[in-house]
Amino acid sequence: xxxxxTLWLEWFIKALxxxxxxxxxxxYLTYYERRALAxxxxxxxxxxxxPYGLLQPIADAIKLIFKEELSxxxxxxxxxxxxxxxxxxxxxxxxxxxxxxxxxxxxxRDINLYLADINVAVLFFAxxxxxxxxxxxxxxxxxxxxxxxxxxMRSTAQxxxxxxALGISxxxxxxxxxxxxxxxxxxxxxxxWFVVYQPLGALIFWIxxxxxxxxxxxxxxxxxxxxxxxxxAEYSGMxxxxxxxxxxxxxxxxxxxxxxFFFGGYLGPGEAQYPILGPVYMFAKIMILLFVMIWVRAxxxxxxxxxxxxxxxxxxxxxxxxxxxxTAVGILMFDVAKNALWMWFIPVSSMxxxxxxxxxxxxxxxxxxYERV
Amino acid sequence: MPQIEExxxxxxxxxxxxxxxxxxxMLLNMGPQHPSTHGVLRLVVELDGETVVNAIPEIGYLxxxxxxxxxxxxxxxxxVMTDRLDYLNTVGNNLAYCxxxxxxxxxxxxxxxxxxRVIMTELQRIASHLVFLGPFGLDLAAMSxxxxxxxxxxxxMDILELCSGQRMMTTYFRPGGVWRDVPEEFEAAVxxxxxxxxxxxxxxxxxxxxxxxFLDRLVGIGMLDAKTAISYGVxxxxxxxxxxxxxxxxxxxxxxxxxxxxxxxxxxxxxTFSRYIVRIEEFRESMKIVEQGLKxxxxxAGQPTLSANRRFVPxxxxxxxxxxxxxxxxxxxxxxxxxxxxxxxxxxxxxxRGELGVYMEGDGGPKPHRVHMRTPxxxxxxxxxxxxxxxxxxxLVAILASVDIVLGDIDx
Numbered sequence: 174x175x176x177x178x179t180l181w182l183e184w185f186i187k188a189l190x191x192x193x194x195x196x197x198x199x200x201y202l203t204y205y206e207r208r209a210l211a212x213x214x215x216x217x218x219x220x221x222x223x224p225y226g227l228l229q230p231i232a233d234a235i236k237l238i239f240k241e242e243l244s245x246x247x248x249x250x251x252x253x254x255x256x257x258x259x260x261x262x263x264x265x266x267x268x269x270x271x272x273x274x275x276x277x278x279x280x281x282r283d284i285n286l287y288l289a290d291i292n293v294a295v296l297f298f299a300x301x302x303x304x305x306x307x308x309x310x311x312x313x314x315x316x317x318x319x320x321x322x323x324x325x326m327r328s329t330a331q332x333x334x335x336x337x338a339l340g341i342s343x344x345x346x347x348x349x350x351x352x353x354x355x356x357x358x359x360x361x362x363x364x365x366w367f368v369v370y371q372p373l374g375a376l377i378f379w380i381x382x383x384x385x386x387x388x389x390x391x392x393x394x395x396x397x398x399x400x401x402x403x404x405x406a407e408y409s410g411m412x413x414x415x416x417x418x419x420x421x422x423x424x425x426x427x428x429x430x431x432x433x434f435f436f437g438g439y440l441g442p443g444e445a446q447y448p449i450l451g452p453v454y455m456f457a458k459i460m461i462l463l464f465v466m467i468w469v470r471a472x473x474x475x476x477x478x479x480x481x482x483x484x485x486x487x488x489x490x491x492x493x494x495x496x497x498x499x500t501a502v503g504i505l506m507f508d509v510a511k512n513a514l515w516m517w518f519i520p521v522s523s524m525x526x527x528x529x530x531x532x533x534x535x536x537x538x539x540x541x542x543y544e545r546v
Numbered sequence: 547m548p549q550i551e552e553x554x555x556x557x558x559x560x561x562x563x564x565x566x567x568x569x570x571x572m573l574l575n576m577g578p579q580h581p582s583t584h585g586v587l588r589l590v591v592e593l594d595g596e597t598v599v600n601a602i603p604e605i606g607y608l609x610x611x612x613x614x615x616x617x618x619x620x621x622x623x624x625x626v627m628t629d630r631l632d633y634l635n636t637v638g639n640n641l642a643y644c645x646x647x648x649x650x651x652x653x654x655x656x657x658x659x660x661x662x663r664v665i666m667t668e669l670q671r672i673a674s675h676l677v678f679l680g681p682f683g684l685d686l687a688a689m690s691x692x693x694x695x696x697x698x699x700x701x702x703m704d705i706l707e708l709c710s711g712q713r714m715m716t717t718y719f720r721p722g723g724v725w726r727d728v729p730e731e732f733e734a735a736v737x738x739x740x741x742x743x744x745x746x747x748x749x750x751x752x753x754x755x756x757x758x759x760f761l762d763r764l765v766g767i768g769m770l771d772a773k774t775a776i777s778y779g780v781x782x783x784x785x786x787x788x789x790x791x792x793x794x795x796x797x798x799x800x801x802x803x804x805x806x807x808x809x810x811x812x813x814x815x816x817x818t819f820s821r822y823i824v825r826i827e828e829f830r831e832s833m834k835i836v837e838q839g840l841k842x843x844x845x846x847a848g849q850p851t852l853s854a855n856r857r858f859v860p861x862x863x864x865x866x867x868x869x870x871x872x873x874x875x876x877x878x879x880x881x882x883x884x885x886x887x888x889x890x891x892x893x894x895x896x897x898x899r900g901e902l903g904v905y906m907e908g909d910g911g912p913k914p915h916r917v918h919m920r921t922p923x924x925x926x927x928x929x930x931x932x933x934x935x936x937x938x939x940x941x942l943v944a945i946l947a948s949v950d951i952v953l954g955d956i957d958x
Contacts, residue, residue: 214689215693215694215697216693319575320574323596323939390759393940399582399940399942400939401580471690473688473757474683474686474687474688474757474760475687476762477763477938534758
C-alpha cells in the first residue's frame with residue numbers, strides 16, 4: 174500500500190540521487206575529458222592526486238571553493254551573482270525528465286527509475302535548455318568587460334541559429350514514437366533505434382547540441398584564443414566553477430537526451446528481464462557519446478561564428494525540415510500501404526539528403542580553395 | 547595600486563577612425579596578456595561589432611636592450627646575446643651574427659663548418675616552423691596540433707643538445723666556423739628524424755589541410771598583395787605567399803647554399819592559407835637540404851670545422867698544454883677579444899621568418915661600435931593593420947598567428 178508520504182520520500186530520494194549523480198558526474202567528466210584528451214595528444218593527463226589521478230576533480234573543487242571571489246569594479250553585482258545560478262539550474266532541472274530505466278520491484282513496491290514522466294517532456298527539454306543562454310548573456314553583460322560582452326553577443330547569435338534546427342530535428346522522433354513522453358519514446362525503440370530510421374535527424378540534433386553546450390567546434394562564446402574566456406572572463410572561484418559545472422552537466426544531459434531520442438535510451442540486451450540493467454546501458458551510452466564530444470574537441474578547429482549562423486540557417490534548418498517531411502511521408506505511406514518497406518524509405522531518403530548537403534558543402538569549399546591556391 | 551591603462555582614444559587618435567569618439571566603434575585592448583598574441587604583444591583593436599576596423603600593434607613589452615648591450619661586450623661575448631633575440635631561431639641568429647663578424651674581419655669559414663651550419667640552420671628552420679604550426683593550430687582551437695608539433699620539435703632540440711650541450715641557447719656557431727665538430731651520433735640522430743618527420747608532416751596535413759573547417763577559417767582571409775608586402779618590407783614565407791619569389795638562400799646565396807638543390811615554395815594569393823601552406827612545403831624543402839648536407843658532411847669527414855686564421859679563433863685545446871704561445875693567445879683571446887677594423891658591414895640570412903640582417907660597425911677595438919638587427923618579425927608585424935581590416939576578431943587571431951611573430955625578435 175503506497176501512502177502519500179512514502180511517495181514523497183521516494184521522489185525526494187530520487188531527486189537527491191539525480192542531483193548528486195550529476196554533480197559527481199560533472200567532476201569526473203572533467204577527469205574523463207582530461208585523460209582522454211591527454212591520450213589523444215600524446216600526454217598523460219592528471220595522474221598525481223590519488224591513484225591514476227582520481228582525486229584530481231576533488232582537489233580542483235577544493236581549490237575553486239577557497240579561491241578569492243573577485244568581481245569587476247563596475248559590475249552589476251546582483252545580476253553578476255545571479256547569472257551563474259541561472260546557467261546551472263536548467264541543466265539540473267532537465268535531469269528530472271530523463272528516464273534512466275524502466276520500473277524495478279524493490280522493497281515490495283514498484284519504483285520507477287525516473288523522476289517524472291511528463292507527457293510533454295520533449296517540449297520541457299527544449300524550453301528549459303534554452304533558458305540557460307540567459308545566464309550566459311547576463312553574465313557577459315553584467316561583468317562590464319568588453320571580452321565578456323563579445324562572448325555574450327556571440328552566444329546570442331549562436332543560440333538563434335541552432336535552436337530552430339534543434340527543435341525541428343526533434344519532430345521526427347515525436348512522429349516516430351507518436352508521443353512526447355521520453356519514456357514512451359524509449360519504449361517505441363524496442364524494435365529498432367530511431368538512429369537507424371532517422372540518421373540525419375540524429376546528426377542534426379547532435380550538431381545542434383554541440384552548439385547548445387558550447388562545445389568545440391562551436392565554443393565561440395568562450396573562445397579561449399579569441400576572447401580569452403568569453404562570458405566568464407571576469408568570474409573566479411566558485412562562481413566560475415558554477416559555469417564550468419553548468420557546461421559539463423549540460424554535456425551529460427544532452428548526451429543522455431541524445432541517447433534517449435536516438436540510441437534507445439536504457440534499452441539493451443537483457444534489460445527486459447532485469448530492469449536494473451537500464452541505468453547501466455544508459456551510462457554506457459552516455460560515456461560513448463561524451464567520448465565523441467571529447468574526440469571532436471581534440472581534432473577540429475573552431476568554426477567562425479558567422480559561419481555557424483549561415484551553417485545553421487542555410488544547411489541545418491533546410492535539412493531538418495527535410496527530415497520532418499521525409500519521416501512524415503514514410504510513416505503516412507506505411508499506414509496507408511501497410512508495407513514495412515516504407516519505413517526504410519525514411520533512412521534511405523534522409524541519407525540522400527545528407528549526401529546532397531555534404532556534396533554541396535564540399536564543392537563550395539573546393540571551389541573556394543582550389544580557385545585561390 | 548596604479549590604475550591599469552585603458553585603451554583610450556586620446557593616445558591612438560591619429561591611428562583609429564573618428565567613429566570611436568561617438569561610440570560607434572569600440573576600442574578593445576588585446577594583450578599584452580592575451581593567449582593569442584604570442585608573447586607580450588599588445589594590439590589596440592578598433593571594433594565595429596566584431597568586425598575589425600583597425601588593429602594597432604603596440605610593442606616594447608619585451609624590450610631587452612640587447613643591441614645596446616652588445617656595444618659593451620667583445621665580439622664573442624656579444625654573440626651569446628644573439629641567441630636571445632629570436633628564441634625560436636637561435637642557431638640562425640648566431641649564423642647572421644657570425645657572418646657579419648666574418649665579413650668585418652675578413653675571416654674564412656672551412657667547407658665542413660659551412661655544411662654543419664647549413665644542416666643546423668635548416669633543422670632549426672623546421673623547429674621554428676613547428677612552433678609556428680603548433681600555436682597556429684591552437685589559435686584556431688585545433689589544440690592537439692600544438693602537442694604534436696612540440697613532440698617533433700623535441701627531436702631537433704635533442705640534436706642541438708647533442709652538438710652544443712644546449713637545447714635552445716646554443717651559441718654553437720662561432721666566428722670562423724663552429725664551436726666543435728659534430729659528435730659521432732649526430733648523423734644517426736638526424737637520419738632518425740628525417741625518417742620519422744615526413745610521415746608526421748603528412749599527418750599534420752591530414753589533420754589540417756584536409757579539414758573543411760580549417761580551410762573555411764583560412765582561405766581568402768587576410769589578403770596581402772605583393773605590392774603592399776614589398777612596401778612594408780615584408781620578407782620570408784609571408785612574402786613568398788604573396789607571390790614574390792624572394793629567398794636569400796637563392797637570391798644571395800651564403801654558406802654554400804648555391805650547391806644545394808631545393809625549391810622555394812611560393813603561392814600567389816597571399817591569404818592566410820597560403821602563408822600556412824608555404825611553411826608546410828618548406829618543411830619538405832628543408833628536409834631535402836638536410837639530406838644533401840649529410841651527404842656532403844660524409845665527403846668532408848675529418849676536415850677542420852674552425853678557420854685556421856689564429857688571429858680570430860682560439861687555439862685547439864690540445865695545443866694549450868704544450869705551447870706557451872697558444873696559452874697566451876688563448877688567455878688574450880677570451881679576455882681581450884680580437885680587434886675589428888673601422889668599417890661597417892651588413893650581412894643577411896634567410897631566417898624562418900624572413901630576412902634577418904645584421905648591421906655591424908667596428909671601431910678598431912675588440913668591441914662592436916654598433917650592432918643593429920634588421921629583424922623580420924618587426925617588418926612582418928607592421929603590415930598587420932592592412933591585413934585584418936574588415937575581418938572578424940576570430941580572423942585577426944588567425945592572421946596574427948600566420949605572421950609568425952616572435953616578440954624577442956621585435957623588441958631587441
